[in-house]
Amino acid sequence: MKKILEKQKEFFASGQTKPIAYRVRMLRTLREAILAFEEDILDALHKDLKRSRLDAYTTEVGQCLAEITFVLKRLKKWMKPRRVGAPRVLPLSRAWIVSEPLGISLILSPWNYPFTLAILPLVASLAAGNCVILKPSEISRETERVIAEMMAKHFDDRSVSVVCGGPDTTQKLLEHRFDHIFYTGGETVGKIVMKAAAQHTTPVTLELGGKSPCVVDENCNLERAARRITWGKFLNAGQICVAPDYLLLHKNLKEEMVGEVARWITKFYGERPCDSADYGRIINKSHFDRLTGLLQDGNVILGGQTNREDLYISPTVIDSVSDDADLMNEEIFGPILPILEFGDVSEAIDLINRRPKPLALYVFSRDKGFQQEVISKTSSGGVCINDTLVHLAVSNLPFGGVGNSGFGRYHGKAGFDTFSNPKSVLRQTMLFDIPKRFPPADELGFKILRYLLK
Numbered sequence: 001m002k003k004i005l006e007k008q009k010e011f012f013a014s015g016q017t018k019p020i021a022y023r024v025r026m027l028r029t030l031r032e033a034i035l036a037f038e039e040d041i042l043d044a045l046h047k048d049l050k051r052s053r054l055d056a057y058t059t060e061v062g063q064c065l066a067e068i069t070f071v072l073k074r075l076k077k078w079m080k081p082r083r084v085g086a087p088r089v090l091p092l093s094r095a096w097i098v099s100e101p102l103g104i105s106l107i108l109s110p111w112n113y114p115f116t117l118a119i120l121p122l123v124a125s126l127a128a129g130n131c132v133i134l135k136p137s138e139i140s141r142e143t144e145r146v147i148a149e150m151m152a153k154h155f156d157d158r159s160v161s162v163v164c165g166g167p168d169t170t171q172k173l174l175e176h177r178f179d180h181i182f183y184t185g186g187e188t189v190g191k192i193v194m195k196a197a198a199q200h201t202t203p204v205t206l207e208l209g210g211k212s213p214c215v216v217d218e219n220c221n222l223e224r225a226a227r228r229i230t231w232g233k234f235l236n237a238g239q240i241c242v243a244p245d246y247l248l249l250h251k252n253l254k255e256e257m258v259g260e261v262a263r264w265i266t267k268f269y270g271e272r273p274c275d276s277a278d279y280g281r282i283i284n285k286s287h288f289d290r291l292t293g294l295l296q297d298g299n300v301i302l303g304g305q306t307n308r309e310d311l312y313i314s315p316t317v318i319d320s321v322s323d324d325a326d327l328m329n330e331e332i333f334g335p336i337l338p339i340l341e342f343g344d345v346s347e348a349i350d351l352i353n354r355r356p357k358p359l360a361l362y363v364f365s366r367d368k369g370f371q372q373e374v375i376s377k378t379s380s381g382g383v384c385i386n387d388t389l390v391h392l393a394v395s396n397l398p399f400g401g402v403g404n405s406g407f408g409r410y411h412g413k414a415g416f417d418t419f420s421n422p423k424s425v426l427r428q429t430m431l432f433d434i435p436k437r438f439p440p441a442d443e444l445g446f447k448i449l450r451y452l453l454k
């Protein structure tokens with residue numbers, strides 16, 4: 001680790017990563033690497049999480065390629081120094097902001113979207129002109145292996161180096177000084193990362209999770225809402241940081257909604273989701289055991305079938321969950337959907353605000369007043385109205401959490417900014433000085449400054 005870091009530091013200090021030509025070359029190399037390894041990536045995702053090709057392509061390979069294209073198209077503009085106005089107390093001066101790379105960044109990524117969540121921050125960091133040490137999750141080990149092979153084959157380790165290993169490896173990495181640490185994962189490890197970063201006053205981005213509510217108003221297209229919620233909840237067997245965690249349903253909709261969700265589960269995955277090529281598996285036995293434990297927290301009204309050997313939990317809907325049950329107090333991160341009911345919008349808002357601020361919030365309603373009330377009276381990393389998950393596909397929307405769901409943003413320009421130092425520059429005129437600027441002070445000087453600083 002020490003050797004790689006020294007090599008990267010020396011390379012960065014040479015200034016070679018700063019020009020746009022280098023950054024564009026890195027992003028194009030990354031695109032070529034992904035295209036060359038496309039089949040291996042899809043295979044690895046199938047082995048790790050039994051992800052279907054459609055899902056794996058759309059949310060991993062395709063999303064990364066689309067982000068690279070988006071960034072390549074705009075990088076020149078983002079890198080341009082941005083002129084800003086100066087106050088009249090500094091006449092004829094010029095002020096501007098120039099984005100400079102931070103240096104060496106450390107990216108730590110999780111197992112649930114093991115490719116995208118390693119590559120998207122990498123795109124941002126390379127675009128900003130940094131060198132990168134990337135540590136993918138050891139839990140999704142096939143994808144970890146493919147990422148390591150792909151990067152070693154296409155990148156000089158002075159630009160990007162992949163370090164493989166578990167928590168011990170991460171702890172060792174964290175002993176070193178980086179210029180930015182970008183962590184995606186759970187809150188407990190997030191705190192470990194932040195503590196370690198504090199020793200070197202290294203800035204961090206924490207992309208954490210949480211319980212993302214999904215509010216369904218009485219005034220909505222229920223069939224379409226149910227289809228989109230069923231998709232967003234059970235994709236990747238619910239192991240998505242922005243998956244709708246629980247449903248907050250208007251009390252008149254319960255029966256119809258449960259019927260619709262059941263219908264869409266069958267349409268998507270057949271009568272036996274365990275046999276469907278489109279339905280994923282739980283990542284490992286410890287997560288399986290945690291999730292099956294949560295099944296005891298309420299009354300299973302749909303699904304509930306499990307198979308530990310196959311790491312299978314069927315799409316499940318639960319009601320009669322008490323507020324203090326684990327199911328309502330920890331992020332579910334699996335294919336279990338609790339249903340809670342509300343009478344009016346303020347009750348729904350109150351239920352949301354009783355919990356820590358979530359990463360995403362979903363609102364299904366035809367009524368703009370209802371939508372606006374929920375948005376303005378709650379706080380979350382992002383909001384998606386009348387759909388689930390798809391706000392992540394908009395590179396112009398900064399992605400990240402608030403409060404317990406993390407801090408810092410990426411995707412598109414927000415990612416470029418996260419990995420850049422917005423250096424402020426002022427060029428002062430040498431033609432004159434404002435009269436009476438320098439000591440000794442007198443009444444006239446005081447008056448002039450008073451006027452200029454108004």
Ligand code: NAD
Nearest residue numbers: 109110111136137166167170185186189207208209210241
């Ligand atoms: P994980 O176990 O893969 O851990 C993430 C990273 O932390 C890995 O690189 C791992 O090696 C490292 N790590 C694990 N334990 C460690 C320790 N004790 N010390 C140092 N490093 C350690 O992933 P996870 O935490 O199970 O991920 C799931 C969580 O991530 C969920 O809460 C989910 O909501 C969140 N998540 C958030 C986003 C987002 O974009 N905000 C995306 C995906 C997942």
